[in-house]
Amino acid sequence: MVALARELDMLEEGQQGPKELEVEMISPLSKVSFRNFSVDLSDQPASPTHAATEFLRGALAKTPIDLEELSMALEQAKRADVDSMLLLRGEDVFMELIEKQAAVTRLATALQNRMLKDLRQAIAKAETSKIGPDEFPDASGCGIVKRAKAVVEQEELAAMEELRRSLNAGVRHQAPILTFEPGNVVTPEESEREELLRFNQDWMGKWEGRSAAILKPASTEEVSAVLRYASEKNLAVVPQGGNTGLVGGSVPVHDELVLSLLRMNQVEALDTRSGIVTVQAGCVLEQLDQYLAKHDFMVPLDLGAKGTCTIGGNAATNAGGLRYLRYGSLRGNILGLEAVLADGKVVNSLSALRKDNTGYGLPQLFIGSEGTLGVITKLTILCPTRPKAINIAFFACSDFENVQRTFALARQNLGEVLSAVEFCDRAAIDFVLKREAGTGVRDPLEETYPFYAGT
Ligand SMILES: Cc1cc2nc3c(=O)[nH]c(=O)nc-3n(C[C@H](O)[C@H](O)[C@H](O)COP(=O)(O)OP(=O)(O)OC[C@H]3O[C@@H](n4cnc5c(N)ncnc54)[C@H](O)[C@@H]3O)c2cc1C
Known part of the structure; x- marks a missing residue:
């Protein structure tokens, strides 16, 4: 057979x-x-299967393919029991063409309306539908995707320009879109390049954006106004705290608006019975700690960048730091927060209740979200009592095995009194001594050792 x-x-x-x-x-x-x-x-005579096969092959071989003809050929092929592989290929091509046609219609409508958001979505859809940049050309030969991209670029530039004009006008005349006091907005017209660079470049100097508009709102309402405007105009925004993050997340990639939280730096309330503090997101970690010290409390977080990083940035990155060992992560200590979503909507989950077991844990979503879900504007944090005394021990260790033993022994003997353990190797000490030569920094011990541990 x-x-x-x-x-x-x-x-x-x-x-x-x-x-x-x-x-x-x-x-x-x-x-x-x-x-x-x-x-x-x-x-x-030629069999119906043969005729249908030829009809389908012919329809598929045409350039461009005639959708109506292909549809008829497929109908016939199904009835005539044509080879299943050929039928499957025909159906795939048909579906692809239908999708392309829908994408082109959507793109053409978006081009007519010139709505930035629709245009961007229509371009994305056209690209996933495999419409090439030169396909569906207009009279001048320019493909529909290329045309749409050019319009998006024009509209974006116009929106940015409108914002820039209104910001500059706002500085001088309090124009209606966003009104910032002098000094609270940095644009090339108002400031020097170094000032712009401070917000465009990360701490390590590895990444540098080219934002021409740095906004420094002073209230949740102002953050909301900026985000609402940016959302309407489809402008990208990067929230920024102290810009100490080391992974390039706090600086623009291109020319996004930089939304600096540094002016939202107030401690709003402290409950001295529970140690729960309500603080604005732009408050610098060290300043918050100094404020709490006056009331015998402390922030349950300490890290190298404390003099510059903000509590909002700490929450957005779920920063760990030195006190983690004793006080746990920010996830456990942040009781609530207020945030502004991308469309300007304010989400208030600012609970100051330690045992709050109602509803969804929204604050947890924002902790560690690195500005992707919205801008954190305020937080409530459970702060521990400040210890009355602090003792530090510094050990020299012959190998890494002994570093681990030091840690285990410290834990066994000190229990929950132990708040931090750090270690470093000799190479790290040598590096610091070389870098800080002439500043009075000296080797911690007389002899050198492969490892050091501090508790
Ligand atoms: C010397 C040094 C030591 C460090 N030590 C530690 C350490 O021990 N442990 C540790 O975990 N990290 C450490 N870091 C990294 C950094 O300090 C932390 O990640 C810090 O939490 C970032 O805070 P920031 O205010 O500077 O945030 P930024 O650097 O400005 O921003 C970090 C990210 O959070 C977003 N963001 C900032 N503010 C907000 C907001 N209000 N709402 C929403 N998103 C926001 C930004 O868009 C960005 O994605 C260190 C950094 C340096 C330079």
Whole structure:
């Protein structure tokens, strides 16, 4: 039967084949073979399967493919039991074309309306529908995707320009879009390049954006106004705290607006019975700690960048720091927060209740979200009592094994009094000594050791 099918296929393909087919049939059950079984095909009319196959092949071979013809060919092919692989290919091509057609219609409508958001979405859809930049050209030969991209660029520039004009006007005349006092907005017109660079470049100098508008709102309402405007105009925004993050997340990639929280730096309330503080997101960690020290409390977080990083940035990065060992992560200590979503909506989850077991844990979503879900504007934090005394021990260790033993022994003997353990190797000490040469920084011990641990 297999041989017969192959011969029939050859005939359907129009290839030369014997008019008198001679095949050997082997019955799988009896294993008896019948020789000289023959069939005469010389005067047979073309089968419906053959005709439908040819029709479908022809429709698929056309450039450009005629959608209506392909649709008819597929209908016929289904009825005539055409080869399933060919049918499947035909259906795939048909679906692809339908998707392309829908994407082009959407893009054309978006181009007519010139709404930035719709245009961006329509371009994305067109690209996933595999519409090339030069496909569906206009009279000048420019493809529809290329045309749409050019319009997006124009509209973005216009929106940015409008914002810049209004900001500058705002500085001088309190214009209606966003009104910032002098000094609270940095634009090339108002400031020097170094000031712009401070917000555009990360702490390590590894990443540098080229934002021309740095906004420094002073209240949740102002943050909301900026985000609402940016959302309407489809302008990208990067929230920024102290800009001490080391992974490039706090600086623009291109020319996004930089929303600096540094002016939102007030401690709003402290409950001296519970130690729960309500603080604005732009408050610098060290300043918050100094404020709390006056009331015998402390922030349950301490890290190298404390003099510059902000509590909002700490929450946005779920920073760990030195006190983690004793006081745990910010996830456990942040009781609530207020945030502004990308469209300007304010989410108030500013609970100051330690045992709050109502509803969803929204604050947890924002902790560690690095500005992707919204801008954190205020936080309530549970602060521990400040210890009356602090003792530091510094150990030299012969190898890493001993560093680990030091840690285990400190934990066993000091229990929860132990608040921090840090270690470093000799290379780190040498690096600091070299870098700080001439500043009075000296080797901590007389002899050198491979490792050091501090508790
Ligand atoms: C010397 C040094 C030591 C450091 N030590 C530690 C350490 O021990 N442990 C540790 O975990 N990290 C450490 N860091 C990293 C950094 O300090 C922390 O990640 C810090 O929490 C970032 O705070 P920031 O205010 O500077 O945030 P930024 O650097 O300004 O921003 C960091 C990210 O958070 C977003 N963001 C900032 N503010 C907000 C907001 N209000 N709402 C929403 N998103 C926001 C930004 O868009 C960005 O994605 C250190 C950094 C330096 C330079």
